[in-house]
Amino acid sequence: MNSFTSGKLYYGGDYNPDQWSREVWLEDVRLMREAGVNLVTLGVFAWANIEFSEGDYHFDWLDEIIELLHENGIAVDMATATASPPAWLTVKYPEVLPVSYSGVRHSHGGRQGYCSSSPVYRDRARLLTQQLVNRYSQHPALRMWHVNNEFGCHNPMCFCDVSAASWRRWVLKKYGTLSELNSAWGTSFWSQRYHQWDEVLPPRETPAGTFPNPSMMLDYYRFSNDEILGLYLSERDAIREIDDVHPITTNFMSMRHTRFMDYWKWSDEVDFVSTDHYLIAEDPNQNIDLAFQADLTRGFANGKPWLLMEHSTSAVNWQETNIAKADNQMIQNSLSHVARGSEGAMYFQWRASVSGSEKFHSAMVPHAGTDTRTWRNVVQLGELLAANEALAGASTVPARVAMIFDYESWWALSQKNLPTSQIDYPALAHDWYRALWQLGVRVDFIRPGLKAQELSAYDLVLAPMLYLMGESQESELMDYAANGGSLIASYFTGISDERDTIKLGGYGGKLIGETLGVFVEEFSPVSAGVEVKLSNGMTSSEWSEISQARDAEILATFTSGPAKGSIAVAKNSKGQKPSWYVATRLDDKSAQAFFASVVSELEIATEGGNGVEVIHRGGRRIEINHNEATWSISEA
Numbered sequence: 001m002n003s004f005t006s007g008k009l010y011y012g013g014d015y016n017p018d019q020w021s022r023e024v025w026l027e028d029v030r031l032m033r034e035a036g037v038n039l040v041t042l043g044v045f046a047w048a049n050i051e052f053s054e055g056d057y058h059f060d061w062l063d064e065i066i067e068l069l070h071e072n073g074i075a076v077d078m079a080t081a082t083a084s085p086p087a088w089l090t091v092k093y094p095e096v097l098p099v100s101y102s103g104v105r106h107s108h109g110g111r112q113g114y115c116s117s118s119p120v121y122r123d124r125a126r127l128l129t130q131q132l133v134n135r136y137s138q139h140p141a142l143r144m145w146h147v148n149n150e151f152g153c154h155n156p157m158c159f160c161d162v163s164a165a166s167w168r169r170w171v172l173k174k175y176g177t178l179s180e181l182n183s184a185w186g187t188s189f190w191s192q193r194y195h196q197w198d199e200v201l202p203p204r205e206t207p208a209g210t211f212p213n214p215s216m217m218l219d220y221y222r223f224s225n226d227e228i229l230g231l232y233l234s235e236r237d238a239i240r241e242i243d244d245v246h247p248i249t250t251n252f253m254s255m256r257h258t259r260f261m262d263y264w265k266w267s268d269e270v271d272f273v274s275t276d277h278y279l280i281a282e283d284p285n286q287n288i289d290l291a292f293q294a295d296l297t298r299g300f301a302n303g304k305p306w307l308l309m310e311h312s313t314s315a316v317n318w319q320e321t322n323i324a325k326a327d328n329q330m331i332q333n334s335l336s337h338v339a340r341g342s343e344g345a346m347y348f349q350w351r352a353s354v355s356g357s358e359k360f361h362s363a364m365v366p367h368a369g370t371d372t373r374t375w376r377n378v379v380q381l382g383e384l385l386a387a388n389e390a391l392a393g394a395s396t397v398p399a400r401v402a403m404i405f406d407y408e409s410w411w412a413l414s415q416k417n418l419p420t421s422q423i424d425y426p427a428l429a430h431d432w433y434r435a436l437w438q439l440g441v442r443v444d445f446i447r448p449g450l451k452a453q454e455l456s457a458y459d460l461v462l463a464p465m466l467y468l469m470g471e472s473q474e475s476e477l478m479d480y481a482a483n484g485g486s487l488i489a490s491y492f493t494g495i496s497d498e499r500d501t502i503k504l505g506g507y508g509g510k511l512i513g514e515t516l517g518v519f520v521e522e523f524s525p526v527s528a529g530v531e532v533k534l535s536n537g538m539t540s541s542e543w544s545e546i547s548q549a550r551d552a553e554i555l556a557t558f559t560s561g562p563a564k565g566s567i568a569v570a571k572n573s574k575g576q577k578p579s580w581y582v583a584t585r586l587d588d589k590s591a592q593a594f595f596a597s598v599v600s601e602l603e604i605a606t607e608g609g610n611g612v613e614v615i616h617r618g619g620r621r622i623e624i625n626h627n628e629a630t631w632s633i634s635e636a
């Protein structure tokens with residue numbers, strides 16, 4: 001198989017020539033050359049323009065545009081065109097359309113209007129993929145395959161009867177017997193016991209004020225992830241049967257609000273990782289979010305290069321207020337990704353649409369044309385990427401600190417009836433990352449379940465709200481901490497096992513009770529907006545708990561409320577290196593002070609900080625100064 005890296009940084013974006021005339025195509029390729037574009041993603045939403053009715057395929061326009069791109073030296077990231085089924089398909093086979101949690105069957109007209117379990121959708125998608133691969137796998141313009149688009153974005157779970165049958169098969173395979181299933185889901189509660197397999201339904205909407213069984217719901221997240229991954233695999237394998245040369249990817253959505261796909265699992269199935277990232281324009285910490293998601297993607301890629309497949313030159317069209325990017329901001333944003341291992345910068349989309357629901361989304365060629373700030377930035381970024389091809393194929397230097405990022409804990413914590421509705425898994429992860437970013441400490445992201453040996457590559461491992469923790473993960477973390485590693489765990493870590501059954505005998509199981517030496521008796525969340533004062537002068541919010549120090553040095557206690565006198569921050573020094581427990585959500589200043597003391601005690605090197613990022617990749621030192629909106633790339 002070809003490597004996905006090419007010795008150059010990729011530059012380009014989604015290209016939808018089927019929205020434009022042939023005259024515009026000629027202008028497109030001319031402008032692409034002017035901007036230094038060397039890769040476009042073709043045909044993501046083109047199904048209805050390729051297959052007019054069942055089996056009636058039309059490739060003339062695609063043949064022509066691929067040829068034109070090739071003549072102009074532009075390579076193609078070829079989509080399987082399956083992201084949005086055409087109207088004829090859903091009219092002919094209405095069972096393809098997904099059904100919501102509340103039992104509503106959706107209509108054709110948006111996108112991703114399919115049930116991932118639907119055999120009809122899977123067959124039609126596979127047949128279209130085969131057609132495209134047969135036709136284009138030998139074309140010299142083809143560089144890589146792009147399966148579907150942002151799987152699970154709009155239809156992460158389907159609750160139809162076809163899904164229900166598939167779900168029962170999944171559950172049967174996982175649990176084998178009904179008694180095992182009943183025990184895993186704790187169905188003695190609220191008369192939920194199952195006596196026959198066909199009583200097991202998807203966790204559909206229940207009477208007002210009640211919610212489906214949380215263990216079952218957690219499994220439905222797992223099932224839905226597996227089901228959509230299965231759909232990806234069926235298209236991927238259809239490509240591989242015909243073409244074993246070109247690398248295959250699908251674009252993830254490593255974004256703060258996207259939780260449905262467990263990208264750790266997905267990353268095992270792609271030839272290289274690619275992702276999409278969009279800023280939340282009103283987020284005051286958007287630069288840190290950018291760094292977080294790029295580092296997380298680098299984690300999915302296991303440190304190897306990956307590709308930023310989509311982001312925006314300026315405003316998007318799907319937020320409350322779609323604020324434009326500042327002059328040069330798109331360049332600076334791209335660099336945050338490139339520094340962290342992206343093999344270039346790709347955008348949605350090449351040319352701004354004039355109709356359809358994305359007509360107000362920015363693009364590389366804006367509605368106003370080329371005498372624009374956006375176009376000048378686009379050309380400038382093309383020059384910058386071309387001048388820095390030394391970065392291509394190189395990995396970013398790994399960090400000394402790793403954060404465990406766990407989609408399954410996020411799924412469990414996304415449910416109702418928790419101690420407080422303020423629980424926000426990614427928010428705590430972001431708080432900790434932000435404190436380290438401000439200190440100039442880089443962070444790697446790692447999947448849950450690594451062995452102590454693998455964890456030992458890091459001086460410090462962070463476990464913010466690692467709520468679900470099975471025995472093996474618990475013992476690996478305990479071994480890591482006992483044998484020279486330092487750990488920081490937060491409140492609500494290690495609460496339940498993989499089935500979301502609570503561990504008895506002090507919250508947090510052995511990790512919090514033995515390794516960190518804190519016996520947690522009871523939670524006492526704090527009302528929204530109320531500041532919590534700690535005995536060491538720090539402040540926090542959201543969480544307090546009633547606990548006893550069994551074998552821990554108390555660094556701070558809560559000074560009021562039901563948890564007054566209990567541990568807010570504790571340190572345990574019985575391993576070769578210290579570990580810490582943080583029993584509340586520290587505010588920014590306090591989190592920074594806490595992490596500064598940890599970093600200094602562990603002698604972890606810092607570089608940059610206070611708004612200046614310094615990252616090393618491929619023998620280059622990349623500095624991005626967010627305070628002054630400047631950057632530099634120099635030989636290290």
Ligand code: GAL
Nearest residue numbers: 149150276278310316348361
């Ligand atoms: C992505 C999607 C693109 C485009 C973009 C707009 O989620 O893959 O097709 O819709 O968002 O921001």
